[in-house]
Amino acid sequence: MSFQIAITSMVFLLTMSVIFWRPKGLNEAWPASVGAGFILIAGIVSWEDIVDIISKIGGASITIIATIVMAVILESFGFFHWSAAKLAKLSKGSGYHLYWNIQLLCFLMTLLFNNDGSILITTPILILLLKNIQLKPRQQIPYLLCGALIATASSAPIGVSNIVNLIALNIIDMSLWMHTAMMFVPGTLGLLFMSFLMYIVVKKNLPKKLPDSIMDIEESFFIKNFHPLKTKLPVETKRKRTRLMLKILLFVFLMRCLLFVASYINVPIEIVAVLGSVFLLLWRWYHLRTNPVDILKKTPWHILIFAFSMYVIIYGLHNVGLTAFLVQLCEPIVNQGIFQASFTMGGLVSILSNFFNNHPALMIGTITLTEMGLDPITLKTIYLANIIGSDIGSLLLPIGTLASLIWMSILRRNNIKISWKDYLSVSLIVIPISTIVTLALLFFWIQLVFI
Numbered sequence: 001m002s003f004q005i006a007i008t009s010m011v012f013l014l015t016m017s018v019i020f021w022r023p024k025g026l027n028e029a030w031p032a033s034v035g036a037g038f039i040l041i042a043g044i045v046s047w048e049d050i051v052d053i054i055s056k057i058g059g060a061s062i063t064i065i066a067t068i069v070m071a072v073i074l075e076s077f078g079f080f081h082w083s084a085a086k087l088a089k090l091s092k093g094s095g096y097h098l099y100w101n102i103q104l105l106c107f108l109m110t111l112l113f114n115n116d117g118s119i120l121i122t123t124p125i126l127i128l129l130l131k132n133i134q135l136k137p138r139q140q141i142p143y144l145l146c147g148a149l150i151a152t153a154s155s156a157p158i159g160v161s162n163i164v165n166l167i168a169l170n171i172i173d174m175s176l177w178m179h180t181a182m183m184f185v186p187g188t189l190g191l192l193f194m195s196f197l198m199y200i201v202v203k204k205n206l207p208k209k210l211p212d213s214i215m216d217i218e219e220s221f222f223i224k225n226f227h228p229l230k231t232k233l234p235v236e237t238k239r240k241r242t243r244l245m246l247k248i249l250l251f252v253f254l255m256r257c258l259l260f261v262a263s264y265i266n267v268p269i270e271i272v273a274v275l276g277s278v279f280l281l282l283w284r285w286y287h288l289r290t291n292p293v294d295i296l297k298k299t300p301w302h303i304l305i306f307a308f309s310m311y312v313i314i315y316g317l318h319n320v321g322l323t324a325f326l327v328q329l330c331e332p333i334v335n336q337g338i339f340q341a342s343f344t345m346g347g348l349v350s351i352l353s354n355f356f357n358n359h360p361a362l363m364i365g366t367i368t369l370t371e372m373g374l375d376p377i378t379l380k381t382i383y384l385a386n387i388i389g390s391d392i393g394s395l396l397l398p399i400g401t402l403a404s405l406i407w408m409s410i411l412r413r414n415n416i417k418i419s420w421k422d423y424l425s426v427s428l429i430v431i432p433i434s435t436i437v438t439l440a441l442l443f444f445w446i447q448l449v450f451i
Contacts, residue, residue: 190438350393
């Protein structure tokens with residue numbers, strides 16, 4: 001057993017080190033899959049365990065990929081340029097208004113899609129807008145940084161906005177609608193507090209007045225891509241384009257609502273998610289005459305490999321006794337009551353997330369909870385505290401979440417430099433306080449409504 005502990009610990013640490021280092025932009029799925037391969041070869045995870053892993057992550061992975069497909073489809077319709085133009089217009093030349101419009105956009109995109117999909121949507125939109133209005137690099141940083149933080153943290157209120165949240169729901173046998181009933185109000189209030197706190201921290205770096213846009217972002221895109229000679233897309237006027245975008249967003253919202261209906265009536269939510277993405281794909285085919293096959297290239301399938309591989313490694317840690325050790329360590333504190341348990345486990349997952357990424361941290365924390373023999377309401381409350389640590393507390397460092405890693409990769413591709421100093425100047429103040437406040441809000445909400 002001691003040999004297996006040493007092998008599993010070394011594989012885990014090496015895997016996480018390579019994921020954080022990402023030499024030459026290496027995709028995070030590669031080190032994760034190599035690490036999982038070593039765990040399987042060493043016999044630490046059995047084939048029976050693999051079947052159990054697939055049953056736990058299969059539905060969650062399909063759901064997340066289906067929603068990311070919807071996000072990719074939006075780009076085809078010109079949603080990025082349309083949104084950038086609307087942000088500029090709604091901000092009315094005010095840098096302060098732009099901050100709040102960005103916060104709202106990032107929050108809604110995460111709720112409509114998921115945190116990874118939101119980053120893939122909102123980051124290009126913000127880069128496009130900020131470059132177009134020619135803000136100085138130092139003035140761009142607070143918008144990009146605060147947008148990414150709120151987009152990632154916004155996966156807390158509803159479980160379907162994060163793949164690791166969905167996987168954890170399966171582990172503790174908690175429905176999507178119950179997660180939302182217990183978490184949406186405290187989670188959203190916590191995000192609102194976080195946005196105000198970030199505003200106070202970065203306000204001095206925001207321009208009071210925005211420069212005038214050098215071009216019509218929306219019009220230039222549609223002229224280039226949807227010239228009448230190239231396509232019959234009915235978007236000749238801005239009003240028609242806006243009507244089309246709103247129809248698409250309404251459809252995505254309705255599909256989101258159907259996920260909760262499906263959860264309530266015990267229908268697998270991945271079925272609804274896949275049907276929604278297929279319908280939107282056919283809708284795009286009808287409007288743009290674009291072959292749906294291109295989505296196969298644009299969809300980040302590596303997320304499936306990453307999630308499966310990380311779960312194999314975590315299962316290995318579980319099999320060699322890590323969760324048993326954590327149960328022994330945390331159980332005395334958890335038994336003192338929900339308040340102490342929530343802050344202890346939420347804080348533990350926050351720390352683990354920032355050192356080892358929130359995917360393995362939440363999986364470890366959730367599996368640990370299932371070994372403690374807790375009553376249902378206590379189990380669910382502490383699990384939600386884990387979610388707060390995983391989705392908000394994990395943002396203290398820019399390596400705490402997969403969404404953050406994706407965000408940094410997008411910035412590098414666009415030659416935008418945000419240093420650790422820039423990131424920590426905001427996160428060190430905002431994240432610990434926001435995590436504590438959200439944990440407190442969760443406790444009081446549970447006491448008020450569910451106990």
